[in-house]
Amino acid sequence: MTTPQPLFIDGAYTAGSGSGTYDVISPATGERVGSIPLPGTEELDAAVGAAHTAQRAWARVNVWERAAVCRKVADELDARREELARLQSLEQGKPLAESVADVTEAAELFRLHAEDAVRLNGETLPSRDSSKRMFTFHRPVGTWAVITPWNFPLLMFAEFAAPGLATGNALVVKPPAHTPLTVLRAMEAVVAAGVPRGLVNILPGEGQFGDALVRHPGIHAIGFIGSSATGAAIQASAGLKRSLMECSGNGPLVVLADADVAAAAKAAVDGAYPCAGQVCCATERVLVHRDVHDDFVAAVVAEARRVVLGDPFDPATVLGPLNNEGVAAKMDRHLADARERGARVLTGGGRRAGMPTDLYYEFTVVDGVKEESLLSREESFGPVVPILTGRDDDDLLRMANADALGLQGAVFTRDMGAAFRFMEEMEVGQVIVNETNNWWDINMPFGGAGARSTGWGRIGGKWTLMDMTDTRTGVISL
Known part of the structure; x- marks a missing residue:
């Protein structure tokens, strides 16, 4: 061709x-x-x-x-x-x-x-x-x-x-x-x-x-x-x-204290690797209640092991290369900024050497991400799970809404009252309960919330x- x-x-x-x-x-x-x-x-x-x-x-x-x-x-x-x-x-x-x-x-x-x-x-x-x-x-x-x-x-x-x-x-x-x-x-x-x-x-x-x-x-x-x-x-x-x-979206996935931690960890990973994370409703920020933080991080690292980076025509591959140098360089900047602010890169963290191009990016999990970091404030658009910690439901909701973008979010909880609260108060166009932030259906009205820079x-x-x-x-x- x-x-x-x-x-x-x-x-x-x-x-x-x-x-x-x-x-x-x-x-x-x-x-x-x-x-x-x-x-x-x-x-x-x-x-x-x-x-x-x-x-x-x-x-x-x-x-x-x-x-x-x-x-x-x-x-x-x-x-x-x-x-x-x-x-x-x-x-x-x-x-x-x-x-x-x-x-x-x-x-x-x-x-x-x-x-x-x-x-x-x-x-x-x-x-x-x-x-x-x-x-x-x-x-x-x-x-x-x-x-x-x-x-x-x-x-x-x-x-x-x-x-x-x-x-x-x-x-x-x-x-x-x-x-x-x-x-x-x-x-x-x-x-x-x-x-x-x-x-x-x-x-x-x-x-x-x-x-x-x-x-x-x-x-x-x-x-x-x-x-x-x-x-x-x-x-x-x-x-x-x-x-x-x-x-654009910078959608939060919120994990409350009563959440099914294993399911939430799987959903966070499942939302971060399809299309190499280059999806407007991908996992961008994971906001975790401090009471379940350690268990959640361990579960995410375990889930990350099943993500296979490689040739997109190999049936074993689930994570292909990033599409272009611009988005790869953005990932580099975001991870460098996170490291400078004291975050811990638990898996991945950079481009894989020895591949046909320099666009194959390792699946990355980062803990201890600060709210002011680029991984939190901007849409990374790459295969990364940035983990932030909140004190309680009010703090997690505040963090979810502390962003200029408002496309799609998710919340994990066993409490239907909390689920409805986040559906009504999270300032995004769609809230997905107990499922990956990357969930979408061709028959749903998909778009951003008002008063946000996500369109109409x-x-x-x-x-x-x-x-x-x-x-x-x-x-x-x-």
């Missing part, structure tokens, strides 16, 4: 008009796996123009027909599951079993949102004027700019494309520069399923291309998954355009369809 990988505009692959390209390097092997043309103004205008034309016609297609096309996309993705999964692991670095699960889930999203769309109902509203009848209905917004991250390249594309197509929208997608190949290859499934030309356009880009995309006058709305810093920059450029933003709107189930449509009102005089 060292030949140039083209752009996808108006239903066809194209090399574009520019002469510039950039290489996609595998974090697993260090080899070049693709060369991507750099899109410019001409390609952006063509993609937005194609999307406009296609969307006007697609919005008039009845929802049952749109749903049937979405189900065909799911079938075509399923038929290409092995090919797409291997390509994703090559460019992203995650173990092959995780990539297979991602492709399977992406297909399932197209089926789920096909069913959601045909059940997206309006309602009849009572009017104070007896001569009027009011009712609501849903209409597509139009053409969406979709910007997705490199950790789940196909799945997070599907999180917007499935509800977007099902509700009559068109999309111009900028996949991540580090992992664009899987989404580009998946357009073969889109074409084979009969998705009308122009409804989905794929333009990987670097530098200022994303800003040009969201500022384009033909873009009506923005869908974004990624870091809070990038999300803030996008929103500053987007102005009053509709936006659906799912940004919801990814998952009918809630995404409602965010990607306008609620319109009709009034009829009798």
Whole structure:
């Protein structure tokens, strides 16, 4: 796969008009796996123009027909599951079993949102004027700019494309520069399923291309998954355009004094190694009641022994390399800061030598983490379990909420009253009780809490369809 990988505009692959390209390097092997043309103004205008034309016609297609096309996309993705999964692991670095699960889930999203769309109902509203009848209905917004991250390249594309197509929208997608190949290859499934030309356009880009995309006058709305810093920059450029933003998380896993310590330790580890910890709801901070601290730490160290770092194509591997040098260097900084502040690295703590690239990071457990440390204050986005200790439930809740981000959290307790307290008072969008912080379901409304720098709107189930449509009102005089 060292030949140039083209752009996808108006239903066809194209090399574009520019002469510039950039290489996609595998974090697993260090080899070049693709060369991507750099899109410019001409390609952006063509993609937005194609999307406009296609969307006007697609919005008039009845929802049952749109749903049937979405189900065909799911079938075509399923038929290409092995090919797409291997390509994703090559460019992203995650173990092959995780990539297979991602492709399977992406297909399932197209089926789920096909069913959601045909059940997206309006309602009849009572009017104070007896001569009027009011009712609501849903209409597509139009053409969406979709910007997705490199950790789940196909799945997070599907999180917007499935509800977007099902509700009559068109999309111009900028996949991540580090992992664009899987989404580009998946357009073969889109074409084979009969998705009308122009409804989905794929333009990987670097530098200022994303800003040009969201500022384009033909873009009506923005869908974004990624870091809070990038999300803030996008929103500053987007102005009053509709936006659906799912940004960074630094989610706490809280272990109360009455918790099942063994289950909590397993959950902490299970939340830290999938996708090498590069997940917005991964284990980022573990806040443990001091009465169970020692038992919990011993259990976490024991659980860490089952995490096998290695070649993502080896069936024994559960932890692959980090995706890029930027996130690896961030791990280095966070661990150096923790050591300087007196924390104890119990397992791992650095990059493994002798691997094909310098991105293979040891699974790491750190105890005695201070609240002011980078491991606590920032999203590390790597395979690390940072352990902090609290005095009591009030202290643990304070620590959980002492963060600018508020995406997802977890709490381990046998006390249902305490569970409900943390569900209601932890300032995150979702609280998972007695399960890993990394738990997610495609039908849950996933997103951040208000007054936090984690975005707004919801990814998952009918809630995404409602965010990607306008609620319109009709009034009829009798």
